[in-house]
């Protein structure tokens with residue numbers, strides 16, 4: 001699934017809270033590497049140019065929830081003000097009256113940076129209250145902090161539970177390049193790993209062993225491999241407890257036909273110090289005691305260059321030597337130049353963040369690569385195939401797939417016949433679905449025929465809010481399915497929580513109604529959902545499972561295949577308390593898995609599962625952006641023009 005980006009949503013006049021990664025090195029109050037600030041400029045400027053008010057969030061360093069001037073973002077605000085075409089306001093707080101006042105005074109096209117998010121204890125704990133507070137400042141969250149994506153913190157992950165979250169351009173680009181490197185790299189695919197420790201890169205190696213053709217190993221981590229092969233590595237940096245891991249990797253690679261390339265010579269010295277005596281030795285001759293390898297040697301550079309020369313995809317993570325010192329920078333610089341060279345010939349080159357990116361900057365080669373990641377740990381974890389919380393919390397684009405997307409309005413006991421006719425006439429003129437999704441309105445029984453007449457030539461369909469299971473007879477107050485079908489009604493809501501809890505409808509009665517609706521050729525919308533006390537006791541899945549199984553009892557896959565299910569947590573219906581996107585997605589996923597168990601995977605995949613419960617335009621994108629939420633069963637918001645806005649949101653994000 002692809003992520004929603006700022007290009008997919010309307011930004012004009014919106015308050016946008018944007019998480020960026022301005023975690024930049026600062027020495028004596030001066031920013032020593034502004035790569036991360038520059039990497040965020042396009043997203044910030046685009047959002048401002050679209051007429052949004054922008055509130056920027058970032059962390060800096062690890063101040064452990066304390067307000068520490070050494071980690072203030074003020075120097076970043078000053079530099080950002082110079083780099084952007086717009087004025088940058090800064091407030092030296094992370095929440096409270098000063099922040100709220102500054103936000104309220106923002107005009108369209110203006111930007112405010114608030115203080116370091118990690119001055120808040122709740123940030124790294126992903127505290128819901130803090131996340132909800134920051135969400136309350138805005139209409140939309142933009143996540144452009146790829147460097148922080150491996151952290152589940154309040155400002156980048158928790159906040160997405162309360163307002164829609166979309167990707168910025170940097171996040172989009174990072175995902176695009178790294179996903180390509182992990183999923184379908186063009187071959188030959190060469191991975192170059194270096195840096196200090198094997199332990200940091202084991203995950204990457206094991207994950208990429210399934211994709212790469214060659215893995216070149218330099219940096220200090222090469223000595224663990226060389227020692228595992230019985231070489232004498234002197235006092236070089238070795239992880240003694242990883243020797244067997246190295247052996248396993250070498251054997252695994254051989255079994256998979258992946259070529260592991262180790263250096264054949266190394267530059268050695270007796271200590272890591274500039275200007276110290278150094279010499280080059282062949283690995284096979286061994287490194288004398290007291291000497292350590294601090295860079296790969298010239299023969300290794302030639303060997304690595306030869307291995308790189310025909311690559312179509314290269315991922316590089318970790319320097320070849322102690323590149324911070326010119327004495328030991330040769331290997332890293334030469335490998336970087338070789339990658340740049342082959343990039344010119346069309347190879348896709350991706351540089352993992354951290355020290356590899358710093359090395360690329362140091363040698364002035366950063367612009368020679370296809371992509372230089374702004375995240376060290378984040379790109380590493382991505383390459384390991386891990387799910388990054390700061391990416392999974394971003395709303396997904398919805399692609400037309402094997403199941404219908406539906407926006408249904410349950411009007412309940414609202415609107416007289418005249419009011420219904422007037423309102424639905426407006427809807428017919430305003431709602432355009434572009435055949436991407438279905439719209440259903442479910443007025444009271446008294447207005448059904450009128451509404452059906454008005455909508456008959458439109459793309460709006462009509463549903464009833466209930467039906468009885470007998471065809472006719474002494475059932476005062478009831479309406480039969482045939483009567484509904486006779487006036488062109490196509491859908492019937494069954495088992496709504498108000499039917500269950502106010503009118504005491506049992507699972508057994510709902511099962512009878514469901515069978516009748518299906519056998520009459522109408523489409524049922526079966527509502528399920530737990531009450532607050534059931535959720536608080538951890539019984540949500542038990543309740544939903546019982547309701548679904550009882551409702552479907554005795555129905556074959558063929559009979560049940562048209563069913564639409566609506567998950568409506570009772571505690572969210574009409575209360576203004578909406579389930580968070582993650583809460584809703586969790587239950588939707590459970591329902592889909594349950595349908596797979598009851599019937600099969602195909603049935604589960606094809607079943608539309610709607611969410612219902614206090615849906616509003618400001619929370620719908622976050623909900624609908626979840627993979628197993630296929631639309632909404634809308635209450636209060638279906639009685640006003642909000643319903644049109646909900647339809648527009650769906651139209652915008654369904655591809």
Ligand SMILES: Nc1ncnc2c1ncn2[C@@H]1O[C@H](COP(=O)(O)OP(=O)(O)O)[C@@H](O)[C@H]1O
Nearest residue numbers: 195196219220293294318320321322354355356
């Ligand atoms: N042969 C070596 N001996 C000691 N340290 C090394 C050696 N080669 C590289 N290093 C050090 O490894 C560090 C980078 O390692 P690491 O943090 O794993 O890289 P990255 O951040 O790119 O993943 C650099 O500070 C570099 O000086």
Ligand SMILES: O=C(OP(=O)(O)O)[C@H](O)COP(=O)(O)O
Nearest residue numbers: 023147148353354375376377378
């Ligand atoms: O610098 C960062 O990570 P990185 O050093 O792995 O690139 C990110 O800003 C995350 O910072 P953190 O590692 O303090 O959570």
